[in-house]
Amino acid sequence: MKRVLAIILLVLVALYGQAISPTMAQSGDVTITKIRIEGAQRIDPATVLSYSSLSAGDTVSRSSLNRAVGRLFATNLFEDVSIGLDGTVVVIEVLENPIINRISIEGNDVLPDEQLLEFIDIKPRRVFTEKVALDTKALLMEIYRQFGRYAAVIEPKIIKLPDRRVDLVFEIDEGPLIKILTIKFIGNDAFSDRALKNVIGSREAKWYIPFGTNDKYDANRLSLDTQKLRQFYLQNGFANIDIVRSTGELLADRSGFVLTFQIREGGEYPVKSVTVNSEIEGVDTDQLLEISTIELDELYDVRRLEETLSLMTNKLGEFGYAFVDLTPDIQVNNEDTTLDIIINVGAARKNxxxxxxxxxxxxxxxxxxxxxxxxxxxxxxxxxxxxxxxxxxxxxxxxxxxxxxxxxxxxxxxxxxxxxxxxTATGSFQLGFGYSTFDKASLTFGINEANFLGTGRGARASISLSDKTTNFRAGITEPYLFDRNLVGSVDIFQDSIEYTSVELEKKGFDFGLGFSAADDYRHRIGYTLADTETKTTSTTALSESGDEGAKLISEVSYTLTKDKRDSRIDPRRGYLLQLRESFAGLGGDSTYLKTVIRGQYFKPLYFNAFVIGLDGEAGYIDGLGENVTRSNRFILGGRKVRGFESGGIGPRDAGDNSAVGGNQYYVASTNLTSDFGFDKDLGMRWTAFVDAGSVWGTDYPNNVIKPDDDSLRSSFGYGILWDTVIGPMSFVWAYPIDKESHDEAKVFQFKFGGRF
The missing domain is CATH 3.10.20.310 (membrane protein fhac)
Known part of the structure; x- marks a missing residue:
């Protein structure tokens, strides 16, 4: 037996020596005289040679040839690679990976092909490997998890085609939508489960809430919920709060998720003292303490600390210090369970x-x-x-x-x-409709471009139509006239309103110049030239309007505005004060002095969860010895006192019950607006309001119902404000509380706007 084994061993050694050439057999290394590439079809042989890093003249060993094989595999271009020696000739034989001919997705209904293909990072004509298929499968699985489809099953299928091509097909079983069934809290003694559920963004699935996404499990939302819980406790005195863990577990039967938050609350701590230490020479720390919003002997609230740090940073910025480091040091006094807050101001230089x-x-x-x-x-x-x-x-x-x-x-x-x-889109359009007892159905359309060609110039046009009224406006605005702090505007208008017995037409133009001054003051001087004409269409009306025939109005006006609101578009804090004086009599057929004052105030409540807005306005017109005509009086209702139609409040003609307006008016409104209770993703807010006002006084009191009655009219209502992808929508319902028998109501208003 030993002789047989010895003979076999000798034969193998002889064969090996012949295969690797005498040089390799003796020393183990070979000097390459030539390299031959076999099997390359699409890939240039020179490219294969370059990736191998082998060259004629190199001295190679078995280990260096193995490393060359590894380099070629690392390119992901080849399904198989082998390198052998034919004497001193290196033979590189490759089998190229196939090319992806087509990518298709089957079985998907919830997510369309276009959306899925946009997410994945593979395209036709790319080299195919098994890793490409597995990585794409994992990415698709993650996409479906983000949409709550944790039971989705995805299988990649490879269809081989001629010429080393493949079709890659992902067969998908999307499975049911898996939602959050239960949210549990452990260790919460100070607050109920219900209270904490209102803090976090995740929601338990309810059959009666079919829309929204917050009942889908999302790992990122879970992390955010953990932060929200911690912040909530820090806002309510729990300075040592610890969210020990937060988990989302998929039930064994894959019917839904269970979220669990384990909480270590710690104790409640009132604030005992607040001090400021400053390393900036010359800074008065007492001046910084004066703007602190932290209340002593009240429970610690991290929001007040953050607000104080922001106010102090801004105050130091006003002193010229752009880069300041404010570090709060919160010291817990375990003896009396209180807190001392020390705010340290780091050294800084003026900038x-x-x-x-x-x-x-x-x-x-x-x-x-x-x-x-x-x-x-x-x-x-x-x-x-x-x-x-x-x-x-x-x-x-x-x-x-x-x-x-x-x-x-x-x-x-x-x-x-x-x-x-x-x-953002600066072009917009508005579409609205409403119904009133006077106008019946009404339609409003407006179009506006606030930033024409990026120059800041504005252009606008609007039209309102109903059975009784037609209003048209068009204008342009130059915000920096003559390259100065001057706002120039020109508007043209044409209005027509048909009462039961009288038709009033008014057309003309308005030109204005405005400029801003210090401390948020704005000034505007305007000039209006309007031609009015009143036609009697029946004998039903009994009162005299003073507008009979054609009249020319030449009016100059001045408006002073102080605007301290944080935003003109969607104010949440601050105030506005405005005074407008208008004088007619520089030519024309009418003479009067008209005064209108207006004020607004906005304040966020409960740390910006709600915004309360107060709005007041009053006006008076004096004919300066002449009677004030109907077309120049104030009309009240509509947007100013919701729940009443435009012109639905105040003195009316005893014959046709049309509004005759008044020489004086006032209006006040309180609004509360919030997105509380709505899914943040929906972009919806609700509003609740109370409006009140009155208009009275006429220089033509004969045959007018209650011409001097200044009785209060009021209404309450609510609405939904919805910022959709196609534009903002508003739905408003308003109901009169105090109403005279001759007033006319308008309950519902809808408005829709789009952007372009």
């Missing part, structure tokens, strides 16, 4: 604005934005002016997002202001 960079304005001209800045390069840094600049740019309404960052400049005393904006 100057080195540069202002504006990013993201692909459409809007740079100059349109820069002219809204309160700062220019070279100015001393001032946080208040920077905040006002950010507000000014946001108030333009051209951008969906506006943010400002201050970064260090070329030296320690220089700052660079980086403003980042995101353009």
């Amino acid at each position: 100057y604005v080195e540069a202002i960079n504006i990013n993201g304005n692909d459409r809007t001209l740079d100059s349109v934005i820069r002219r809204r800045f309160e700062l220019v390069e070279g100015d001393s840094f001032n946080q208040l002016k920077l905040t006002l600049s950010e507000r000014n740019v946001r108030n333009l309404g051209y951008f969906s997002k506006v943010s400002v960052d201050v970064v260090p400049g070329s030296s320690g005393e220089q700052s660079v202001v980086e403003m980042n904006v995101e353009e």
Whole structure:
């Protein structure tokens, strides 16, 4: 037996020596004289040679040839690779990976092909490997999980075609939508499960809430919910709150998810003291403490601490310190279960604005934005002016997002202001309809472009139609007339209103010049020239309007506005005060002095969860020795006192019951608006309101119902404000509370707008 084994061993050695050539047999290394590539079809042999890193003249060993095989496999171009020696000739034999001919998805109903193919990172004509199929499957599974389809099954199928091509097919069983069935809290003694469920964004699935996405399990939302819970406890005195763990577990039968939050609450801590330590020489810490919103002896609330830090940072910014480090140190007194809050202000130097960079304005001209800045390069840094600049740019309404960052400049005393904006559609249209006892059905359409060709110029037109009225407006605005702080505007208008016995037509134009001054004051001087004509269409009307025949109105006006609102588009805090004086008598057929005052106030409640708005307005017109005609009086109702039609309040003609208006009026409104209770993803808010007002007084009292009756009219109502992908919608229902028998109501209003 031993002799047989020895003979076999000798034969193998002889064969090996012949295969690798005498040089390899003796030394184990071979000097390459030539390299031959076999099996390459689509791929150039030179490319194969380059990837192998082998060259004629190289001395190679078995291990170096194995490394060359590894390099070729690493390219993912080849299904199989072998390297052998034919004497001193290296033979590289490859089998190329197939090419993807077509990618298709089958069995998907919830997510369309286009959406899925957009997510995956493979395209036809790409090299196919098994890893490509598995990675794509994993990506598709993750996409379905994000849409709540945790039971989805995805199988990649490979269909081989001639010429080393394959069709890649993903067969999908989407499975049922798996939602959150239960949300559990462990360790919550201070707050009930129900209270904590209202804090987090995730929701338990309910059959009566078919829309929304918050009842789908989302790992990112779970992480956010953990932060919300922690923040909630920190807002209610629990300075040592610890969310031990938060988990989302899929039930064994895959029927749904269970979310579990384990909480270690700690105790409630009132604030005992607040102190400020500053390393900036000359800063009055008492002045910083005066703006603190932290209340002593009240439970600790992290929101008040954050607000205080923000106010102090801004105050230091007003002093010229762009980069300040405020660090709160919260010390717990276990003996009396209180907190001491120490705010440490780090050392800083005054700064100057080195540069202002504006990013993201692909459409809007740079100059349109820069002219809204309160700062220019070279100015001393001032946080208040920077905040006002950010507000000014946001108030333009051209951008969906506006943010400002201050970064260090070329030296320690220089700052660079980086403003980042995101353009939004500035063209819009509005479509609305309503119903009233006077107008019956009414239709309103308006179109507006606020930033024409990125220049900041505005153009607008609107028309309102009903059985009784026709109103048309068109105008343009130049926001920086003559390259100065002047706003110029021109509008033309034509109005027609048909009462039972009288038809009133008014047409003309309005020209205005406005400018802004310090401390948020705006001034506007306007001139209106209008031609009015009144026609009697029947003998039903009994009162005298004073408008009979054609009259020319020449009116000059002045408007003073102080606007401290944080936004003109969607204000949440601040106030507006406005005074308008109009004088007619510079030519024309009418003489009067008209005064209108208006005020608004907005305040966020419960840390921005709600916004309360107060709005008041009053007006008076004096004929300066002449009688004030119907067309120049005030009309009340409609948008000012909801629940009544336009002109539905006040003195009326004893014959046809049409509104004759009044020489004086007042109106007040309280609004509460919030998205509380709505899924954040829906973009919906609700509003509740109470309106009140009255209009009275006429210089033609004969045959007028209650011409001097200033009785209060009031209404209450509610509405839904919905910001949809196609534009904002509003649905408003209003109901009169105090109403005279001759007043006319209007319960429902709908308005729709779009963007372009």
